[in-house]
Amino acid sequence: MELFPSGGSRKPLEGALLNQSLEEVLLTVNNIEVKYLGVILVLRGVYMEVRERQIVSLLGANGAGKTTVLKAISGLLKSEEGEVTDGKIEFLEERVDKKNPEELVRLGIIQILEGRRVFQHLTIEENLLVGSTNPASTKTDLEKCYGYFEPLKRMQNRITGYLSGGEQQMLVIARALMARPKLMLLDEPSMGLAPLLVQEIFGIVSSLMKDEDMSVLLVEQNALAALSIADYGYVMESGKIVLDGAANELRENEDVKEFYLGLSDLGKRRSYREVKHYKRRKRWLG
Amino acid sequence: MQMILQGIFTGLAVGAIYGLCALGFVIIYKSTGILNVAQGGLVMLGSFLCYTFSVTIGFPMWLSFIASVALAFLLGMIIDRLLFRPMIGQPLLGVVMMTIAFLSIIEGVTIFIWSVNYYSYSTVFPETPIEVGGVIMSHEYVWAMGVCLFFFILVGFFFRYTRIGLKMRAVSEDQLAAQAAGVGVKTIFSLSWAIGTAIAAAGGIILGLISMVYFGLSFIGLKAMPVVILGGLESILGAILGGIIIGVLENLAGIYLEPYLSGIKDVAPFVVLMIILIIKPHGLFGLERIERI
Numbered sequence: 001m002e003l004f005p006s007g008g009s010r011k012p013l014e015g016a017l018l019n020q021s022l023e024e025v026l027l028t029v030n031n032i033e034v035k036y037l038g039v040i041l042v043l044r045g046v047y048m049e050v051r052e053r054q055i056v057s058l059l060g061a062n063g064a065g066k067t068t069v070l071k072a073i074s075g076l077l078k079s080e081e082g083e084v085t086d087g088k089i090e091f092l093e094e095r096v097d098k099k100n101p102e103e104l105v106r107l108g109i110i111q112i113l114e115g116r117r118v119f120q121h122l123t124i125e126e127n128l129l130v131g132s133t134n135p136a137s138t139k140t141d142l143e144k145c146y147g148y149f150e151p152l153k154r155m156q157n158r159i160t161g162y163l164s165g166g167e168q169q170m171l172v173i174a175r176a177l178m179a180r181p182k183l184m185l186l187d188e189p190s191m192g193l194a195p196l197l198v199q200e201i202f203g204i205v206s207s208l209m210k211d212e213d214m215s216v217l218l219v220e221q222n223a224l225a226a227l228s229i230a231d232y233g234y235v236m237e238s239g240k241i242v243l244d245g246a247a248n249e250l251r252e253n254e255d256v257k258e259f260y261l262g263l264s265d266l267g268k269r270r271s272y273r274e275v276k277h278y279k280r281r282k283r284w285l286g
Numbered sequence: 287m288q289m290i291l292q293g294i295f296t297g298l299a300v301g302a303i304y305g306l307c308a309l310g311f312v313i314i315y316k317s318t319g320i321l322n323v324a325q326g327g328l329v330m331l332g333s334f335l336c337y338t339f340s341v342t343i344g345f346p347m348w349l350s351f352i353a354s355v356a357l358a359f360l361l362g363m364i365i366d367r368l369l370f371r372p373m374i375g376q377p378l379l380g381v382v383m384m385t386i387a388f389l390s391i392i393e394g395v396t397i398f399i400w401s402v403n404y405y406s407y408s409t410v411f412p413e414t415p416i417e418v419g420g421v422i423m424s425h426e427y428v429w430a431m432g433v434c435l436f437f438f439i440l441v442g443f444f445f446r447y448t449r450i451g452l453k454m455r456a457v458s459e460d461q462l463a464a465q466a467a468g469v470g471v472k473t474i475f476s477l478s479w480a481i482g483t484a485i486a487a488a489g490g491i492i493l494g495l496i497s498m499v500y501f502g503l504s505f506i507g508l509k510a511m512p513v514v515i516l517g518g519l520e521s522i523l524g525a526i527l528g529g530i531i532i533g534v535l536e537n538l539a540g541i542y543l544e545p546y547l548s549g550i551k552d553v554a555p556f557v558v559l560m561i562i563l564i565i566k567p568h569g570l571f572g573l574e575r576i577e578r579i
Contacts, residue, residue: 074466076462076465076466079375079461079462079465079471081375101465101466101468102465102468102469102470105467105468106468110466110467110468111466112466113462113463113466117460117462117463117466118463119455119456119459119460119463119464120459120460121455121459122452122455122456122459126452126455127456129449129452130452130453130456130464130467130469131467131468133468135449175467176467179467179468
């Protein structure tokens, strides 16, 4: 397998073939190109495939374009003057790249923004109600959310601005769950949280995937944690996919170890300077 | 004693109307983030619409009231669709300029249709006022208070207990997050303009009832501005209480201080406003951003 191929991105088909899960395909991102304001090219030839009941993680350094990929899928790009200018995104064999966010939420795609954006002056319960899209099933959905996130139930009438970071992260995941999504786009859930909490939240995400028949596309800086729960992974660099593979393969991959896990082949941690140098050289050669 | 009670009563009635005008302003500001300078113009327009329905066409007063408020509701949706939808995401200054331009258009159209005259609704209330404990209450004032109270409760209930009201509150807190959660932000904007305009019209009609229907209502409607700042820009309760505070202050200053300092009636509310803002920069009930990371 050739890593970091020279020039352009790989053909989507190869990537799709690698994702050898037996489940049905839920989402395909087919060579999309994204521009902001019609001129600023941020993504080119990004491809991706998410199957049912699968956790796929998207790794990459700051500014690689991970969040933009999520926003292109969820439709939020349009409210930021961004546009999918080439390629297409299909969800359940329906083309969705021209749809707006509220239609996509109804179809089953929901994005959880990074930075734990709770509605600060609303209570926990009110926050969850905002996420509900079906009035008929609101009650049962609420109970389900409280089932997964025990701490939230105890504080259901508390204003959310003063909750701890972990509780806020749980709340935004629960709020997304209220819409009964088929695909959850989860952006940096571990940001600024203690490792133990990250573990807990990732654990819940795993069980959501199994019990709610849901797929997760997970964007993470914390590559080690992300690859430990993911089935498949993609690596992005400057607006394109440079590498993809099954999560356990990626974990063993030398380049991923160097760049994202901060480990050398001996398993020792290396200083950032060396990694940076190595990375630059690698990119140059690529 | 009699005089102070009388002053407070009149102040409450006038203040309730200020509060109502401010409420329309706050609803638009809260969800769309637009500082609508044209709110006073909408207040005036409401009173003229009701005049046309009740006097020119000859509907009974209650029907004219409902018809004008309903028409204003539609007008609000049209305003949003035509003028402010294209401005989403544009700098605040441009949007505010748009409201200023819109204000002068409302005023121009009003002069064109109704000219600069004073009108009054045909009297619907008995001439003899009600007297309670020496305080004289005209029927207009009592009705004005009643209608304002009705709207306050209605709006409060709407935001607290309905799904769509809850969604409007969510949008006012974080537009992008609300959008990500599947809230149709454009629908919310449209509805906010509709409700804000309808409430402005209701305020205008009541103002026209206790004074006259005339061009100057536009300026009285603009009293909403200090009221809103006093109460806190995002607060519905603040708008209502702010209106009442300013109404009462204005009246008491008019009664007690006017003989010594002429013109104090209009200045007193602003003096209090300044003092309150120095002590509480967010206004009495404004939301402080919760900083918790």
